[in-house]
Amino acid sequence: MYVETIMTTEVLTVEEGTRMSHLAGLMQARRIRHMPVVDGDGALKGIISHRDVQKASPSDITTLSTGEVNYLLSQLTAKDIMHRSVTTCTPDTLVEDAACLMREQTIGCLPVVKEGKLVGILTGVDLLDFFLDITGCRSKDASRICIRLEDRQGVLSKLLGCLSELGGYVVSVMTPQNQSPGVGLERQVIVRYRADNPRELNRQLQERGYELLSAELPEG
Known part of the structure; x- marks a missing residue:
């Protein structure tokens, strides 16, 4: 931009x-x-x-x-x-x-x-x-999740594809790269998305092996 x-x-x-x-x-x-x-x-x-x-x-x-x-x-x-x-x-x-x-x-x-x-x-x-604006934090009707991913090719696109498959509409994505002691390079992906039942979507993500570091549901 x-x-x-x-x-x-x-x-x-x-x-x-x-x-x-x-x-x-x-x-x-x-x-x-x-x-x-x-x-x-x-x-x-x-x-x-x-x-x-x-x-x-x-x-x-x-x-x-x-x-x-x-x-x-x-x-x-x-x-x-x-x-x-x-x-x-x-x-x-x-x-x-x-x-x-x-x-x-x-x-x-x-x-x-x-x-x-x-x-x-x-x-x-x-x-x-x-x-x-780019973080999407003004979208009050969106859920926010933070997920730890390996820092390798294809893992982010797989996550976003999974969100779409489960009925989520991605509002914004942030993927800071950081070095964790004893772990090496990793990405903590922050995604804001809209869904009819975000609580259930988050549960299904965990069932598929994704580690949710934090999860916030829409206000109201």
């Missing part, structure tokens, strides 16, 4: 001349933590984070008067506090590659640029929503 399918496209932006006082108000009102800075043609010039605004704001224990504080803030603009060196990605960047980039760079968002212009932004919230 590509970034363009999960990125936020309605991005609040500002220009370099936007005053600091206005920046702070916008970020607070819209409850956002990152704001791209663009020029009149939509080209990305920099980015401002909530932390940048906090750092540029006078301390609560300042000895300056209210008038002096307001004057200083009125002199600061987006250009004065923005980061000019911005890590970006393109709409056709793979979601997992974008996530790795954000983790490696320890950044909270990735502006998405196409032909030099900002077309969206990828945030940690976007990635979290993507993770929730």
